[in-house]
Amino acid sequence: MDVEIFALLAQDGITNGAIYALLALALVLVFAVTRIIFIPQGEFLAWGALTMAALEAGQFPATVWLLLGAGSLALGTDLLAARTGSRRGLGKSALWNLAYPLALVAALSVLPLQSLPLLLKVAVVLAIVVPMGPMIYRVAFQPVAEAPVLILLIVSVALHLVMVGLGLLVFGPEGSRTAPFSEAQIALGSLTLGGHTLVVLLTSLALIVGLYLYFDRTLVGKALRATAINRNGARLMGISPALAGRQTFFFAALIGALSGLLVAPLTTIYYDSGFLIGLKGFVAAIIGGLASYPLAAAGAIVVGLLESFSSFWASAFKDVLVFTLIIPVLVWLSWSTHHVEEEETAHVVSRSNKQGWIPPRAVLAGFLGCLLLAPLVLPTFYVTLLNYVGLSALVALGLVLLTGVGGLTSFGQAAFVGLGAYTTAWLTTASDLPVWLSMVGGSPWLALLVGLVLTATVAIVIGSFTLKLSGHYLPLGTMAWGISLFFLFGNMEFLGGHSGLSSLPPIQIFGFDLLDNRHYYYLVWAFVLAALFTTKNLLDSREGRAIRALKGGMVMAEAMGVDTSRARMVIFVIAALHACAAGWLYAHLQRFVNPTPFGLHIGIEYLFMAVVGGQGRCGGLWSGRG
């Protein structure tokens, strides 16, 4: 590689890095003030970019309808809240949430959109996208502002799904690229600097400096900082956390939309591009420890550079590299940060202590009876569905143990499912296994064993550096390795790449091939019941109490002699093993694997199941499953 390519790559990296820096800034800001890990940050980017594209194409920007919708929802929420509380501020709410979008619709329908000068177009895009930030906060987050970080995170993930879905609806599946802000080419020696690159760098710098001044010099900015440091204290000083939240989201949306405008001329933006770009912003934010703005900005540049250089050398592994970058950072953080006991107020659940009359054994017997009979009476379609329900249940069960009982959040469970599935797929189909593995080749049961051992090893390795992290680092860390493993599956030649591996043998029991879904059903549910049985027993034991003590604070558990890092590792490995077994079952049910079902989105879905089902109670999995 010569100097010219190097300079080109570096320029590319720094440009992208500047955009990641902006996103990282927004993420740090949102997290600091509201404790929300704001996954949909990238969606603002995509919406901004695509709205601009629509303007350039002379179309009426459909995002304005989204604005109208979000506004009406926000107004509706305000109205609902006003039923019980005060009616003050309703007028203002109506003005912002209803009158403003309507006025915007009217204005846009008369303006000659395509022929507007560039800066006016930018203004229009911002006028459409940015107000959605506060509206979204009002609707989705303000009612649960006091909830634990995990709940906020799940809400934010759900919101991400909604926004991506709406994006597809509004913009369609085609990608767009917009005209650069400046076509100028500046020659510096042998190196040409694109005008747009300069615009990106300058805008980022201006925004960073502007934010700094805002937070350091203005009263409102200081109020936001105060909220970030201590919510209750700020409230006592008369700072409204709800207002602070809305302001923060205003900035988040502003930064998101702006970075969308900046990035759209550089790369084609699709309705779902925001997510990956946003995640890279996350990597940068994590490097900054979710707290430090300058470190996050520096991290963003590193991410940008790494990405551009790795795309030169190993383009297939570009994303893997970026997301594994997080791991050494997390290790470093886990060593350098003193473990602080997080003082999250445990909200005491007031469970109605109404004593029921149905004996538990009867319920269990009824459940088992239904399970046993289901495949005999239900049509094939539902039996197949129940098979998948069982698989999800197995994974979700592990997550309930991990998240609900132990208080650890993992988004990466799908990757463990993939590990189980791919291990068996490879071992049972590959014709050229290495010698030392050839003795286990061909048999699904041996492959299950190998998969479990492999998963346990991987889980122990991953766990040994991510589990030390407390609070919000852990979910982010799991996201990182979830994505890394996913990209690995897709890029490994011997695993069939993105098309996957096919024609897996069926599972045999005593020489009997499980080909029919009705037969397979019993295998799946045998696994689920075994997992349920063991989990319930485990929780009802000495080790189980130790695991449950994790939620009561590390200091207490340690003072009672519980080895908390071991307890965390135990549930992490158990959850991973459940996932691996589910993957094995999945692979032989489908008799085909490809990377799609093991991506981050599915990992998120598993977590949804665990949370919806009611984390914490062993019984929760009965309902959350499926």
Add this chain to the structure above:
Amino acid sequence: MITVLKQWLQDVLPKLFGSAGNYEVIVFGLLMVVLLHRAHDGLWPLLARLVPVRIDPKVIDPHAEPLPKKPQPPHGEVILEAKAVTRQFGGLVANNNMSLHVEAGEILALIGPNGAGKSTMFNQLSGVDTPTSGEVLFRGKPVAGHSAREIAGLGMSRTFQHVRLLPTMSVLENVAIGAHLRGSKGVLPAAWRLDRTEEARLLREAAIQVERVGLGDYMHTEAGSLALGQQRILEIARALCADPCLLLLDEPAAGLRFKEKQALADLLKRLKSEGMAVLIVEHDMDFVMNLVDRLVVMEFGEKIAEGLPEEVQQNPAVLEAYLGGI
């Protein structure tokens, strides 16, 4: 359920809205948001209300073999000794050259006005924090810098100033956590119910301790529903369940009513007569003066007095610290 829901949405929504778009994601996400707004704890509690399953309390086997007990050290043996413990946070000296010792069969109180450094001292002794300099000896072994877990294993057990219980677990189970180090069965035996003999012994021990502190009536109640005073007592039971020879109590009388205080004092006196060493950090003067054998008084991170309650009450330095001069 989610799989079913998604399938159902995928089936139904295109019929409602026409075929384009993936509405199911949008609806699914919205449902999640609404659900989390309405029910933080997920659907299970809602469903559980529909099916009134009887909750059977845990069975305590009164004939289970008692757990082995460590021999209590003889009366008068020095159990815990701090020698010239100093703890600095940057420029702030929270504890300066603090020395104290606790003997088997005595109750020592560490008192002092707010901000005197009592809690910091408590953390140095219990292994939560490490002194900058100085030594902490537990039964002759240096323990400064060792983890709280190791120290717990040696026979020191503690309670917390801010009660740390698992509110949704029963009193019995909370107390059983204290016996963690007295069992040895691991995860695999537990999962396949091979640990039941040991489990019965642990639960019996926990039940004995619950009875001992007088919470027998609440054995199977959720710990979170107890009054604060009872929760403090529960913490003591949990600490006792570890079979300690030294109890560290951090403000055990805070939030207790008069009767409860009396009951607590009786309990502590009984423990003392059995040879237990007790160290109390406390604010409540009446409670301390009538209970303890010796007092150590702290102010500004230093020891300003030590001795019998009557002596300390007459000590001018103490009077000054508490009453602001004579």
